[in-house]
Amino acid sequence: MGLKGVIKKIIAFLLPEESKRDDNREYSLSLCNENKVVEINHITNNIYNLNIDVTKLKQEEKEKLIEIYPEIRQNNGLILEQNKFNIFKEQREKNRNVPLLKFFKGKIKEEDYQALRMSVYIQRKFSNGEDIKPYLNDLYKKYGQRGYNINNLNGRGYFESFIKLNYTLLQSQERENEFLNFFDKFIMEQPITYFVNQMKSQEVMNEELLSKINKCKRYGIRKLSIHGMGKINKEKIDEFIKIIEDRSDIKIVSRIEIGVAVSLILEIALDT
């Protein structure tokens, strides 16, 4: 029996007077803690929700519920916590067919793909102005620094441009087998990017950046992009500019500020 049939049976048992109603109502079912044991709420048009507060059901009512709807134990659909259902629904409607995710599915390791999928979700929340801290914590807890790096790189469009392009290029040369190695290094060593971290002091950041610039020189990398979010990180980038602005081997190509995000692009003269 489908859930619709089950709901009508439950109504007949718990709200017999309602079941006499001869109309074309469509019902959904929720199991939430409310004032009443059982309640029907109008949602829209002919759509109604039947809520059963399972915490208030008597033992015999629970047994009857299981008798009417034995599948609640095996479950023939999906029973999901309300808050998570909203994420589930939103993801299915808006993020399920994101071309970027489709492209990278199967091309990168499953764990990296999962982190990228979380990042796509987080970036959309961020662009809607929503609080993303809990999601970032979740990302870090599960995927550590690697997950953070994936999110940072995705947030600045590196997956859509640089990484995707690199895969396509390798593919055109029948060298796809080199991609994972490139990807791994790009994510963990971030050779052409630096993301300013609020937790790191100005001194540590300066040291890391100068060391990175030296590494760029050593390996013939001419361009380095520095990204920061928020007032504190913006100030750190501006302090760093003061250190390098007089250096003849480093040229500041651009300093772009969009909203709370700042990007500093450097061109590095290679040692001859």
Added chain:
Amino acid sequence: MDDRFIVFDEKSKEALLEIMNKSVDPEGFIIEKDNPTERVLTKEGEEIKLEEFAGVRKGSEVFIKNDLNSILELAETFE
């Protein structure tokens, strides 16, 4: 709402699990009521605590954790 979905809230978790013939052991893990030594597993093979429980999907009994990745995975794969 799709008629295959049932939602519940945080406060109803334990009562729902009881209806599903589950219980919680002293360490907070969800167990089979009929076999208290058996902790239920997610499809990744992880034991699951009551506080991490987000739901169950079709299949024999596929338990879902409440972390973001588990919900996004569910959204991608649920038919």
